[in-house]
Amino acid sequence: MxxxxxxxxxxxxxxxxxxxxxxxxxxxxxxxxxxxxxxxxxxxxxxxxxxxxxxxxxxxxxxxxxxxxxxxxxxxxxxxxxxxxxxxxxxxxxxxxxxxxxxxxxxxxxxxxxxxxxxxxxxxxxxxxxxxxxxxxxxxxxxxxxxxxxxxxxxxxxxxxxxxxxxxxxxxxxxxxxxxxxxxxxxxxxxxxxxxxxxxxxxxxxxxxxxxxxxxxxxxxxxxxxxxxYKELAHYLYSLTPQHDLEPEKGHHGASLVSFAIYTLALDIAVDLIRRCPQLAFALDREQFSPLYVLASTSEAFLSGKHLVFWKRWVYSCMHVRPASRATHETRVNIQNIQGETITTSGFKKLREMKLIHIQSHELLSRMCEKISTLNEEARSNGGVYAAIFRAIKEGNFEFVYEIVRANPDLLYVIEYPAKRTIFMLALLHRQAKIFSLIYGLPQRKIALSGFDATYNNTLHMAGIFTTSTPIHHIPGAALQMQRELQWFKEVESLVPPMLKKGLNNDCLTPRQLFTRDHEDLMKKGEEWIKSTATSCTVVGALIVTIMFAAAFTVPGVSVPVNLFVLMQFPLLVDMTKSTYGPSIFNKKMKGWI
Known part of the structure; x- marks a missing residue:
C-alpha cells in the first residue's frame, strides 16, 4: 500500500x-x-x-x-x-x-x-x-x-x-x-x-x-x-567568552583553560589569561592541579626539553621571533644570515614554532613567578608551588626551577615531605645534572649539601641510590650506564664535606656501601654487555678482552682493587665517551645567580 x-x-x-x-x-x-x-x-x-x-x-x-x-x-x-x-x-x-x-x-x-x-x-x-x-x-x-x-x-x-x-x-x-x-x-x-x-x-x-x-x-x-x-576553535571561543566566566570565583573554568592551553602548547591563550588574572596560576583546574604545576610537568615547553643537533641549535640561536598581539598565531620572524626563502621549509618552520613556544613559556613563567612573591605559606602550599618545583626537578625542567628560585630565593630551601629531601637531593636522585649544577652558583654550597632525609640518607647517599626508575635508559649498554653512575658518584663525592662520606643511614650503610648494594645487578649486566660486545667486535674486542680479567671494573667500596675507569685509558673508549657524554656531568662554571 x-x-x-x-x-x-x-x-x-x-x-x-x-x-x-x-x-x-x-x-x-x-x-x-x-x-x-x-x-x-x-x-x-x-x-x-x-x-x-x-x-x-x-x-x-x-x-x-x-x-x-x-x-x-x-x-x-x-x-x-x-x-x-x-x-x-x-x-x-x-x-x-x-x-x-x-x-x-x-x-x-x-x-x-x-x-x-x-x-x-x-x-x-x-x-x-x-x-x-x-x-x-x-x-x-x-x-x-x-x-x-x-x-x-x-x-x-x-x-x-x-x-x-x-x-x-x-x-x-x-x-x-x-x-x-x-x-x-x-x-x-x-x-x-x-x-x-x-x-x-x-x-x-x-x-x-x-x-x-x-x-x-x-x-x-x-x-x-x-x-x-582544537586550537583554532578555542581561540574563537576564547575571544567571545566573558572574562568573569574564567575568574577563580566562577569555578575551575579559567584554571582548566590555562592548564589545557599549556598541555596543548597554545601558550598565547595561557599568557593572556594569566596577564588578565594572575591568581589563576594557583587556582585548581578540574583535575585538581594548578596551572603552575602543569607548566612544571610540561618540559617540552622549554628548550631543556628538546635535544637539538648542532646545526639546529645554531639556527635556533639566530632566530628572532616576536610574539604578536593577544591570543593570535601571528609572529614576526627575522633570521640573520639565512636566505628568506629557506624559512618556508618545514624544518625551519618547526624551529620557528618551537622558539615561539619557548618565548611564550618564559613569559608565562615570569608572570607566575611575580605573583608567587605575594603569596603566604598556606597559599603557596594550596596553590601547588612546592609540588610544582619537585615535579619540575623530576622532569628535568631546568628553566622552570632556575626561574622560580631566582625570582624567589627562599624557595631554594624548600623540603619535600614526607621524605624530607632538598632540591639538590632530588636533583641527584633523579640524575638531573643541569639542575644540580645550580649548586655551583651558591656562595655556601657546602651548607646546601649537608642535609639528611627522613631515613638519614645524606646528599652522597642520593648519588648512590639506584632503582628501576633511575633515568639512565637513554644511555646505550649496561657498561656505559654503569660508567655514568660511577661518574655521578665520584663527582658528588668530591663536593660533599668529608664527614658525609662515612655517614650511616637508617640501614647502617655508608654512601659507598649503598652504591654497591643498589648497583649489583647493573654491574652483572655490564659485564655481560662487555663480553657480548667483545665477541661481536673483533678488533675492539681483542683490546677489551686483554684487560677484562686483569682489571675487571667494579664499584666503590669493593675490596678488590680494580676500577671501571681502567677502561677509560684506551684512547678509542676515551673518544667515544667524551663525544657522547662530555668531560664532566656538572656545569662547574655556573655563575652566581642569587
Whole structure:
C-alpha cells in the first residue's frame, strides 16, 4: 500500500507519519548498531522491513499490517512467532527499561512519535526534514532520544552541517540552550567534534551559549575545545567568552583553560589569561592541579626539553621571533644570515614554532613567578608551588626551577615531605645534572649539601641510590650506564664535606656501601654487555678482552682493587665517551645567580 500524500488528505498523511515513525523507532531499538547503520537512511518502515527480510530471511507481514492498518507499536515486531518469549522477552524488557529509567509512557510515546525525525536527521535528508517540520514545527525543541537529545544534538553528532544550519534557523535562542542528559548543549557537543562552522552558526544566534557548562566535568565550551586540542576553535571561543566566566570565583573554568592551553602548547591563550588574572596560576583546574604545576610537568615547553643537533641549535640561536598581539598565531620572524626563502621549509618552520613556544613559556613563567612573591605559606602550599618545583626537578625542567628560585630565593630551601629531601637531593636522585649544577652558583654550597632525609640518607647517599626508575635508559649498554653512575658518584663525592662520606643511614650503610648494594645487578649486566660486545667486535674486542680479567671494573667500596675507569685509558673508549657524554656531568662554571 502506498502512503497517503499530504495534498490528497492531510489528516491521513499525519496519521501515516506517526505510524511510520512508530515502526521505524521499534525497528531501530531492536537492531544492533551494525545493522542500524545499513538502514538508517531509509525513511519508510515498509522499505526497512523488506530490506531486513531480504537480507536476514524474516517475514514482513506483521510490520506491514501494523504500519498500514493498525499503527500500534506493540504489533510492530510482527507475528506471535516473531516475538521473543521467556528469558529473551525479559532481557528485552530489562534492556528497554534500563535505557529509560524513571520515564513515563508519555515520554516514551514522544520518542516513538519523533522516530522519523531522528532517522531523517541522522540520514541528512534536508528536503524530507523540511516537510516533517512543516507538519510538526514543535519538533525542533523536542527531546527525541532516551538521553534527552534534540534534533540539533543529533545533527551535530552526525556531522551534517546543512541540517544544523536549518535547525538553528528554525529554533529560538532559548531552545538552542536545551541540554541533554549530560548537560551538553548542542554547541557543547559541537565543540567536542571541533566543527568550527557549526559552532559559529549557533553562537551567531545566541552568544550566551559560551557560558553554559556541561554537567559531567562542569566545563564551558572554550575549555572543552582546548581539552580536545582544537586550537583554532578555542581561540574563537576564547575571544567571545566573558572574562568573569574564567575568574577563580566562577569555578575551575579559567584554571582548566590555562592548564589545557599549556598541555596543548597554545601558550598565547595561557599568557593572556594569566596577564588578565594572575591568581589563576594557583587556582585548581578540574583535575585538581594548578596551572603552575602543569607548566612544571610540561618540559617540552622549554628548550631543556628538546635535544637539538648542532646545526639546529645554531639556527635556533639566530632566530628572532616576536610574539604578536593577544591570543593570535601571528609572529614576526627575522633570521640573520639565512636566505628568506629557506624559512618556508618545514624544518625551519618547526624551529620557528618551537622558539615561539619557548618565548611564550618564559613569559608565562615570569608572570607566575611575580605573583608567587605575594603569596603566604598556606597559599603557596594550596596553590601547588612546592609540588610544582619537585615535579619540575623530576622532569628535568631546568628553566622552570632556575626561574622560580631566582625570582624567589627562599624557595631554594624548600623540603619535600614526607621524605624530607632538598632540591639538590632530588636533583641527584633523579640524575638531573643541569639542575644540580645550580649548586655551583651558591656562595655556601657546602651548607646546601649537608642535609639528611627522613631515613638519614645524606646528599652522597642520593648519588648512590639506584632503582628501576633511575633515568639512565637513554644511555646505550649496561657498561656505559654503569660508567655514568660511577661518574655521578665520584663527582658528588668530591663536593660533599668529608664527614658525609662515612655517614650511616637508617640501614647502617655508608654512601659507598649503598652504591654497591643498589648497583649489583647493573654491574652483572655490564659485564655481560662487555663480553657480548667483545665477541661481536673483533678488533675492539681483542683490546677489551686483554684487560677484562686483569682489571675487571667494579664499584666503590669493593675490596678488590680494580676500577671501571681502567677502561677509560684506551684512547678509542676515551673518544667515544667524551663525544657522547662530555668531560664532566656538572656545569662547574655556573655563575652566581642569587
Amino acid at each position: 502506498e502512503p497517503p500524500k499530504p495534498e490528497d488528505d492531510i489528516v491521513k498523511y499525519k496519521a501515516w507519519i506517526e505510524k511510520n515513525a512508530s515502526a521505524l523507532n521499534a525497528i531501530g531499538l531492536s537492531c544492533e548498531l551494525d545493522i542500524f547503520s545499513q538502514i538508517k537512511k531509509i525513511n519508510s518502515a515498509k522499505v526497512v522491513w523488506d530490506t531486513l527480510a531480504k537480507r536476514y530471511g524474516q517475514p514482513s507481514q506483521g510490520v506491514l499490517n501494523s504500519v498500514g492498518e493498525q499503527g500500534n507499536s506493540s504489533n510492530i515486531s510482527g507475528t506471535k512467532e516473531d516475538k521473543p518469549s521467556g528469558a529473551a522477552a525479559k532481557k528485552t524488557t530489562d534492556r528497554n527499561s534500563s535505557n529509560n529509567p524513571g520515564r513515563g509512557d508519555e515520554k516514551s510515546h514522544d520518542y516513538v512519535k519523533y522516530a522519523a525525525l531522528l532517522n531523517l536527521v541522522r540520514s541528512g535528508n534536508l528536503d524530507a526534514l523540511k516537510d516533517f517540520l512543516r507538519l510538526h514545527p514543535e519538533a525542533t525543541s523536542a527531546k527525541i532520544t532516551f538521553i534527552d537529545q534534540t534534533a540539533l544534538h543529533i545533527a551535530v553528532l552526525a556531522g551534517h552541517e546543512h541540517i544544523v544550519e536549518e535547525l538553528v534557523e528554525r529554533m529560538s535562542d532559548d531552545n538552542l540552550a536545551i541540554q541533554d542528559i549530560d548537560g551538553y548543549t548542542a554547541l557543547a557537543r559541537a565543540t567536542t567534534t571541533g566543527n568550527y562552522r557549526m559552532v559559529e552558526c549557533m553562537i551567531k544566534k545566541n552568544q550566551k551559549l559560551v557560558s553554559i557548562a556541561e554537567s559531567s566535568w562542569g566545563s564551558i565550551p572554550v575549555v572543552i575545545s582546548m581539552n580536545f586540542d
